[in-house]
Amino acid sequence: MRSRALLISAAALASIGAIAALALMWRPAIAPVERPQTFDSVQRQRGARVVEAGDCAVCHTRPGGQYLAGGLPLVTPFGTLYSTNITPDPQTGIGQWSLPAFERAMREGISRDGHFLYPAFPYVHYQRMSQDDIADAYAYLMSGPAVDSPPQQNRMNFPMNIRPLVSFWNLLFLHGKPLTPLAEQSQAWNRGRYLVEGPGHCAGCHSPLNLIGAEKSGENLAGGSVDGWDAPSLLGMAHRANPWSSEQLVSYLRAEVVDGHGTAAGPMRPVSLSLARLPAEDAQAIAEYLLSLPAKTAINEIPSASAEPADRSSGALLFASACAGCHAQGAPMRDIDGRPALDRTSALQAASPRNFVKTVLEGIPAEPGQPGPVMPSFAASLDNAQLDALAVYLRHQASPDQPWTDLSATLEALRQETK
Known part of the structure; x- marks a missing residue:
């Protein structure tokens, strides 16, 4: 009798565990809608600024492709992803997405049909955005031309080719909420913090990642790697042997050549070109925030050892x-x-x-x-x-x-x- 009771208890626990796992890995679809057409020009202009600040075109426009139509390969340690079409095409883009569906994707990484998005899409950072900015970005995207651009098949390695497993990644690392301004800081500093930690998702490149592709705890902005490039630490920029001034950093962020530091190259180049299209005060706000961050030894700033003199x-x-x-x-x-x-x-x-x-x-x-x-x-x-x-x-x-x-x-x- 005791063995039978133990078996029944084990079966009950297993059933509860299975139900909990299914609940964690399942999200409902949100009903499709007709493409909205009622956005005013002021909201569309605000949305264009949000989309530019979020670097949406950097990932969602492939070289030679149409604006925001996707198809850019994103090589990760877990396989290759292809960015999706975020134009308002009803079949291959987001033309049937409601605002609640769009906001869920931005904050939770869940597509309209309920499937999990891979965290290469920086919803971990976008969840910190304001509701108004997300609504404005939606208005801008829905007001653009629709492009018929079917998605390309991702090539993810096992087990990351099983999308529902992303739910466990989210359980571990998706804990943010919209940022609120700090009263003791200036308006520009708060704006810079918002752009860096929210739509700009700077930590996505400039922070080291752990073995499952999440940013290491306590290492925010301490330097990382992307596409074979070192993404330098953004900490202590005002206090280095070759320090950055506000003027230098603003110019660099806006894709200009800066005496003492050069110009942005590699993956930072298109980001700086996007920032150059935003009002200059946004780059100034980012510079004010970054230059206030204290120094910390970063993973890619360990001094080199000395070597024997070489023939130059x-x-x-x-x-x-x-x-x-x-x-x-x-x-x-x-x-x-x-x-x-x-x-x-x-x-x-x-x-x-x-x-x-x-x-x-x-x-x-x-x-x-x-x-x-x-x-x-x-x-x-x-x-x-x-x-x-x-x-x-x-x-x-x-x-x-x-x-x-x-x-x-x-x-x-x-x-x-x-x-």
Whole structure:
């Protein structure tokens, strides 16, 4: 009798556990609606600003594709995702989404039909946005042209190809709520905090991630990695050996060339171009907030060990032939187009050579219709030995007492990543 009672109890507990798991992994669909058409121009303009601040086009517009129609591959440690169509097309986009469905996706990561969205979509940060901003973004997106762009099939590895498992990730890490201003801080500081921690989701790139792709607790904005680039720490920017001023940071955020730090490249380039389209006071607010953050040792700012002196003559020759026309002292492009002195750029002053090497390999491509400097790719014209020599020479100009000791390994790794 006792064995039977134990079996019945175990079965009951298992049933309760199964029901709880199903409840956790299931979300209802929200009924489709006819595409709303009743938004006024002022709300659409506010929504355009929110969408720009949220970098929506950076992920939801593939190169050569139509605006916000999706299809951009997002490579993660768990497989490759393709961004979705967020134009108001009723079949392949969000044209049948109501405002409650859109808000649920933004705050909870649940699609209109009830399936879980992967946290590469930064709903962990968007949940901190105000209800008014989410409504304005919805108005703007629903007012745009509808594009027929069916979603591409994601290629996620097991077990992350089982979408309902995202519910357990949410249980662990989805705990935020809309931000409220701090009375003791200025209006600009609060606006900057909101943009950084809410729509701008800066921590998504600039924080280290744990083994299951969530931001490490206590490491907010302490530096991370994205698409093979180091996303530097945003802490203590006003108190470094080469500190940032407010004017420098505002210009950098708006895709300009900044003396002493260079210009945004890699994944930060399209973000800075988006910020350049926003009112200048938004970049000023972000700068005020970031420059107030205290310093903390970041994962990608560990000082390099010293190394034996290297022969820099070949690097000097390579600089003269490949770089001096734009970056040497007295080069015409320094005046005409604001090209920086390379030893005064953040990439060459960083503890890791990764961002410098990535910039040389990939260049800074032209963005059609966008202002800003352009730099050619040298991936095909310089081999690893030449890149090594050039980097050794330029790093000596920037930080003579801290040569890069991991340069060769970084070069080889980045070449393999490119392949």
